[in-house]
Amino acid sequence: MRIPARRTVGDVFAGLGALVVLVALVGGVPYALLSFVGPPIAAELLDVDLLFNQVGPSTIVAVLVLLVWLAWLQLFACVVVEVYAGVRRVGMPARVPLSSGTQALANRLVSAVLLLFTAGAVAVPIARLGTPAPAAPPMTAVAYSAPVVEQVLETQRTKKVYVVQPPHGRHHESLWEIAEKCLGDGRRYPEIFRLNQHKEQPDGARLRMADLIRPGWVLDMPDDARNVHAVPVTQARAQTLREHPGKAATTGRVADKAEQTVKEELGKRQRGQEGESRRGAGDTKAEPGTGRATDESRAADQGGLDLVDYLAGASLAAAGLLAALGRRRREQLWRRAFGRRVVRPRDDAASAEVALRLGADAPGTRILDVGLRLLGTELAAQGRTPPIVYAAHLSARNLDLWIHPPDGDAPAPWTVQDGGQVWRLHAHEGRLLTESPQGGAPYPGLVSLGTDAGGRVLVDLEAAQGLINIRGRQTTAALAALAVELATNRWSDRMRITLVGFGEELTAIAPDRVRAVGGLAEVLPELEATAAPRQQVLTGRVTGSPRVAHYLLSSVTPTHDEARRLALLARRDTAGYVVAGDVPHATWTLEITDDGKAKIAELGFEVTAQLLPRRHYQALVDLFRTAGRHDGEPMSQVRPLEDLHPPEVEIRLLGPVEISGLDPLEEGRMGLAAEMLVYLATHPGGVHPAVLGGVLWPRGVQAMVRDATIARVADWVGPEHLLVDDAGRLSLGPRVRTDWTLFRELVRRAERDPTARILLLEKALGLVRGPLLSGRPHGRYAWLAADDLEYDVSAGVADAARRLCEMRLEQGAPEAAVSAVRAALLLAADDEALWRDLLRATHATGDPARLHAVVDALTGPPRFGAYGGGLAPETEALIDELLPTWRIHVVRESTA
Structure with missing residues (x-):
């Protein structure tokens, strides 16, 4: 794909003027020197007696002429380097030593001249981002004209997969049977086992034993397999399961009905009711934009995708938002009245927190924070200025920084890759780093652009060294995602974010960092007065005298004069400027396509965009506003418990999850089964299987996987402990009890019996073993946010302890x-x-x-x-x- 150039009359005149200046400097200067003063080295300078005799006026003139020739030679070298980079599109031009100012002049002149003869600037796309570390990382020139972008087409590779089918009665598929059916010989089942061992399946489990596979698993198959599906090699297993359910019932984000399998296992004759769609999915049409953004439209909500699709996908932003939310909750606890709980979120706000808990990548944010601060500290100790990091790639294995110019001397534990173009911190090294509060944050402007097949791609807004122009029908959603992550990330210190054209809503998330203004005219004078050179700012961040980082995100198209002032300001200031609309003189152009892709042509990036549509950021705003309420709300009513004798099955929640009274469950299945029992035990009114599926698999699950899991748990606990009513709702029997139920009953009795109050309260507090459901795996129990x-x-625990203490x-x-x-x-x-x-x-x-x-x-x-x-x-x-x-x-x- 080729991006059309934006050539104006002003660009033509600028190019002609630059051409005249280049010709004069490159050809006119040496011609004049040769004509009037002679060759570079005069005869006087070749005389050995010059070292011992008195220096005369002619010698001084000869030395000055030599210096002029050297200056010209330096300029000529810079022009050659810039022309080569522009014509051949080799990426960032090489740096000529001791020529930063001269090369910057050459860059501007050559870029203007090339605009007369080419369709764009001098940048070329990098290699594909499909792997965590590209063989040739992207290099970009800071040019001020539109780029030529070439898209490399590759033949899509495929693989063969088999979807494990649901059981028929008591018969479950095995690897031997699959090998016999698809490979013609059951004895070849070890080949299937080796291809899939330890790979994560759609339900989150992994294949560890050859005789333990589950319905809904997607198994990679040998190339000669028959009766299988052919899918792209990069396709996720969950997507394969949705597209190729085989004999399964209709797939969806939650189950559409209670399958006959569940009813047989539970011994009930009633037919399953049609399941409801996952709560919140598609129930609200996309709202229109604010009216201030030029390019926002109803398409921003992507057809009603649920909150999980956006918020859980923004893993770094989710982690920052949860940390900020935790600070608000602490302030709520400061003012919580006795007998009342803090106000919990509801509706979309609650769904937003569920999504944040699902997607938050706290380890990733820690590696970014600690790793970058350590890098800055080590470079400062060596007296070095941090390199320009224009992008980063974060995966489960590495944190890669793509830097310019290349530098082969990375401080440990960072390692050098691709000739110094990439500095890498391995994830296992990052996890071992200790947090150091002394280290400054060298790259606060790193922010997620989106994701590729290998991980998350971030760009540094400051590295553009000029305006970043954002285009597309979803610009406000993209700018809101940038703002939320910038305002809450861990890898920054003091920061200001100025939002233009957003309204005041987003300031509720981080009022100490975010401010909203109505137009660019309100902030331009301030920005022009506080501009600072980039090298000075980078050095100050790691030496203890940081300047407050500032980023301007505008959904309003600037006027011609505002665009000119912004362009001049962005080239000399270290701040980041992202402006919507068709803005000339932009260094980078961020295009958000209708299908949700983010492209920066100058860097060759094309990733799945990180977006925050209006409904979703409104849910975040409501969530933070709820966390700012200090009035509190009543706690749930306590159901009296008649029998305090030990139950047959006890589920302990007040600490690590423990279930007593049942036989052990096989490895890999206990976590999900325990969560199901916890949810049913804390919702004694009963839960429909469709609702239960949405709770346990908020990202979506196939009906057969859900029903097989329920049937397995029913076999485990027995029909006397897992009941189903006439409406198909599941509940636990009366001989199953939680320690939380017992705690509340002891506290209730303590309130009514003053003589035994101390004894009962002590007995209740003795049930507490640690944080609620502590040790739960990441991604599980996210429903707690909406419960x-x-x-x-x-x-309840805090009030009981305070009463007993008093x-x-x-x-x-x-x-x-x-x-x-x-x-x-x-x-x-x-x-x-x-x-x-x-x-x-x-x-x-x-x-x-x-x-x-x-x-x-x-x-x-x-x-x-x-x-x-x-x-x-x-x-x-x-x-x-x-x-x-x-x-x-x-x-x-x-x-x-």
Whole structure:
């Protein structure tokens, strides 16, 4: 595909003028020198006696002439390098030593001249981004005319796959049977096993044993297999399952009906009802844009795709948003009233948090943060300026930085790839790095552009060294995604983001970083007054004197004068400028296609775009507004529990998940089965299989996989413990109980029996073993974000501990009060009201050393490291009262 050039009359005159200047400099200067002053080296300079005799005027003139010739030779070399790079499209031109200013002049002159004779600038696309580290990483020239982009077409490769079919009655498929059917010989089943061993399947499990396969798995097959499906080699297994369900029922994001298999296993005769679509999917039409953006339209919502499709896919932004949300929740806990819980999100806001929990890549954000800060620290220690990083690629194996110019000296643990064009940090090395608060953030402008087959592609908005023009019908969705990730990422320090044409909504997410204005005219004078050179800014970020990073994202097309001022400003300032509309003089052009692709022609990037359509960022705004409410809401009603005797099956939630009273389940199936039982146990009113499928597989699942899983769990727990009513809803029997149910019953009885209150509360707190469902795998239990359970548990446990602490202090038993609070802190470690009670109880013991230890634990960096932020004013005031010298102690440690 070739992108048309944008050539204006001004460009033509500029090119002609640049041509005249080039001819004068390259040809006119040497001609004049030869005509009037002679060759570069005069005869006087060749005389050996010059070293011993007095220097006369003729010698000084000869030296000056030589210097002029050398300056011309430097300019000529720069012109040759720039012309070669522009005509041959070799990417970023080589750097001529000691010629930064001269080469910049040559770049501008040559780019203007080439615009007269070519359709574009001097950049060429990089290799495909399908692998985590390209053999030849992208290089780009900072040119100011439209680029020529050439698309390399490749023959699409295919592979053969087989979709494991659902059971027929009690008969399940085996690898032997599949080998016999597809390869003609069952004894060839080890070939299928080796091809698929340890590969992740659509339900999240992996093939570990040859005799343990599940319906809905997609198995890679040998090339000579028959009765199989041919699919592209890059196609995800989940997509294959949706496109080739075989004999299965209709596939969808959740099951469409309760299959006969489930009904047989549960011993019921009623027919399954038609399942409902996954909650929230497609129930709202895409809303129109704000009206301020020039290119936004109803197409932005991509046909009603669910929140999960966008928010869970933005893994780095999701991790940053969850961290920011955690800080808000801590502030809610500061003001939570006794007997009430913090306000939980609902509707789209709750679905948004579910999606964030599903997609958040906390390890990836940590590697970016710690790895980049360590890189800056090491370079500063060597007295080096950080290189220009114009893009990065983050995968499960590596973090790659694509730099210019190439540099073969990367500080450890970074390694050099492709001749110094790529600096790589292996993921296993990144996980071993320790966080260092002293290191500055050298590249705060790195932001996700989208994803490719190998991972996530990021670009540095500052590396463009000029305007970034964004085009397409989904510009506002793309700009909103950029803004949200920039405002919440970990790998930056102080930052300002100016949004033009968005309204005030997004400022609710990060009011300390984001501001919204109505037009460019409001901010241009300020930007022009605070511009700073890039090298100075990069050096300051790693040496301890950073400048506040600033990024301008405009969904409003600038006027001609505003575009000119922005172009001049962007070339001399380190800030990032992303502007919508058809803007001349842009260094990069980011095109968002109608099918959701993001392309930067100058870099050769084409990835699946990271977008945040209006409905989705409105859901985020509602989520953060809910987290800003401090009024609280009542906790769920407690159902009386008549029998306190031990149940036949107990599900323990107040700590790591434990299920007692059942036989062990085979490896790899326990996690999903336990989550199903936890959900059913905490929803005693019953859950339809279709709803259960949407909860356990929020990204979608095939009906046969869901029904086979339910049938397997029914076999495991037995028909007396897993019941189904006439409407098809599943529920657990009366002899199954959770420790949370017992906790609430003990607290309820304590409120009604003052004589046994202390004993009952202590017994209730004795059930707490750690954080709610601690140790749960990533991606599971995301439904907690939209459920009462998490909010009720944290409030209920904290209130019980505070009540018991107060009673024990009144009795003069501070040790027992400390034990009560510490039991609750195992689960609700972020509730500062509990920490204040712990401070009071510890102070009552009369042991200063223990009080010091509590203060150190509360004020130390690891205490709220996951969410950041400081202590509540009430907590600091209490510490001042109980331990007036604590601030001196903290200062000494921080300066040690």
